[in-house]
Amino acid sequence: MDGIRSDRIDLSGKEGSGIDGKGSREIPILRTLEALRKWRNDARIRGLEVGCIPTMGALHEGHLNLIKTSLSRHPLTVMTLFVNPMQFAPSEDLLSYPRTFESDLNLLQTLLHTSQSHTTTTDTFPGPDYPKTTPTSSQSLGADAGDIKESPLVIFAPTNDVMYPLRGELQDLRRYKGVTVDMKGGGDVMEGVSRPQFFTGVATICTKLFNAVEPSHAYFGQKDIQQALLLRVLLTDLLVSHPLPHNLHILPTTRDPIDHLALSSRNAYLTPPERAVAPVLYQALTAASKLWDTGTDISGEDIISTATSVIADERQRISINEQGVELRHDYIEVFDPETFEPIRSSVNVWKKKRRDMGQSTGAVIAGAVWVGRTRLIDNLLLGWEVD
Structure with a gap:
C-alpha cells in the first residue's frame, strides 16, 4: 500500500471493507503524516478541493453540521480528531475531557448514511489517555489505497508524537521546549483572560x-467565535495559503431546539439541575441583542449591564428556590470582530465612525458563565452574519 496506513471498523458489524448488502460503507482513518500527505498529494494531482474540520472528538450535531457542509461543497473532506494537550492549562480538564469514541462512530455512521459517503474508523482513539484496544475479527488494519481514494470523507487521527515530534511537556508551557504560536492583542482579551494558555495552544495546533x-x-x-476570528488573523499574518483567510468559514452555532443552549462537548459535564440552568447565558445575550437592535442611543455598557442583570436574576432565583446549583458570571463583552476592541461608549457614535471609514458596523456580544464546575461560552452576532 506504499506506506499508507488506514485503520478500519466496519460499522455494520460485518468483516472486511467496502459496502455491505445494506449500503454500509467505511471511512479511512489516517494516523501518520506520511499517509496523510500521500492522500493529499493524490487529491492535488486529481485537482480536487479539500475541506477540513478540526475536532477534539466528543462529536455532536454542531460538528456534524460542519462536516455535512464541507461534504456538500467539496469533493473531499478531512475531519481531524485530536485532543490537543497544549490548549489545556495544567489545572484544566484534559483528563476529564469527554472521550466518546463509540458514540462518535455512531454519529458519523448516521451522517454517512445521509451523505452516501464511504466510511472507516480507527481501533485507537487519538490523543492522550485513550484506551488502547487490539483489533478484533471485525477490525481490519491496512485498507488498500482504493478504499482511501474513493472515500469523500477521511479522518486524520494523529497521536501526540505525530503532532508534537519534539515530545516533552505539552501543558506547562514554561517547561515546553519547542515552537508555539502566540496570538497577541485579540488573544489577550475575553477567553484569553480567563484561559491565558488557550489561544497559544489553539493557534499552535491549527498551524x-x-x-x-x-x-x-x-x-x-x-460558538467559538473569538477562536475562529483569531484563526483568520493567523492565516493573514503568517501568509498561510492553505486555507486562505477568506476560505476559513464560520458556520452558525448549533443549538438545542427547545431552550437554545449552544451544543458543546462539555455539556456532558452538566447534572440535570445544572442543565436546566445552563440556558441562562443564551437568555442574557438575547436580551442584550434586543437592546442593540432598538437603534436607540445606548452604550456598550448598557448592553453588558442588560446581560449581566439576567444572570444575576437567575442566580437569585436559584438561591430562593434552594436548587443547589452554583451559577457564576465570568465575563460579558461587546466587541469589534475585526479589532477585538471592546465597545463601551455610544453604539451610534461607534457605528458612525465605522461607516465614515467604510467599515462594517457589525459587532459581537460574547460571554462565559460557570454552571457548577462546567464553564459555558456563547455569543450572538450584532448586525452581521458568519461564513
Whole structure:
C-alpha cells in the first residue's frame, strides 16, 4: 500500500471493507503524516478541493453540521480528531475531557448514511489517555489505497508524537521546549483572560494541522467565535495559503431546539439541575441583542449591564428556590470582530465612525458563565452574519 496506513471498523458489524448488502460503507482513518500527505498529494494531482474540520472528538450535531457542509461543497473532506494537550492549562480538564469514541462512530455512521459517503474508523482513539484496544475479527488494519481514494470523507487521527515530534511537556508551557504560536492583542482579551494558555495552544495546533492537511477550505463553529476570528488573523499574518483567510468559514452555532443552549462537548459535564440552568447565558445575550437592535442611543455598557442583570436574576432565583446549583458570571463583552476592541461608549457614535471609514458596523456580544464546575461560552452576532 506504499506506506499508507488506514485503520478500519466496519460499522455494520460485518468483516472486511467496502459496502455491505445494506449500503454500509467505511471511512479511512489516517494516523501518520506520511499517509496523510500521500492522500493529499493524490487529491492535488486529481485537482480536487479539500475541506477540513478540526475536532477534539466528543462529536455532536454542531460538528456534524460542519462536516455535512464541507461534504456538500467539496469533493473531499478531512475531519481531524485530536485532543490537543497544549490548549489545556495544567489545572484544566484534559483528563476529564469527554472521550466518546463509540458514540462518535455512531454519529458519523448516521451522517454517512445521509451523505452516501464511504466510511472507516480507527481501533485507537487519538490523543492522550485513550484506551488502547487490539483489533478484533471485525477490525481490519491496512485498507488498500482504493478504499482511501474513493472515500469523500477521511479522518486524520494523529497521536501526540505525530503532532508534537519534539515530545516533552505539552501543558506547562514554561517547561515546553519547542515552537508555539502566540496570538497577541485579540488573544489577550475575553477567553484569553480567563484561559491565558488557550489561544497559544489553539493557534499552535491549527498551524500544524493546516500545514499537514493543506486544506482548500476550513470550517469552524460560531460558538467559538473569538477562536475562529483569531484563526483568520493567523492565516493573514503568517501568509498561510492553505486555507486562505477568506476560505476559513464560520458556520452558525448549533443549538438545542427547545431552550437554545449552544451544543458543546462539555455539556456532558452538566447534572440535570445544572442543565436546566445552563440556558441562562443564551437568555442574557438575547436580551442584550434586543437592546442593540432598538437603534436607540445606548452604550456598550448598557448592553453588558442588560446581560449581566439576567444572570444575576437567575442566580437569585436559584438561591430562593434552594436548587443547589452554583451559577457564576465570568465575563460579558461587546466587541469589534475585526479589532477585538471592546465597545463601551455610544453604539451610534461607534457605528458612525465605522461607516465614515467604510467599515462594517457589525459587532459581537460574547460571554462565559460557570454552571457548577462546567464553564459555558456563547455569543450572538450584532448586525452581521458568519461564513
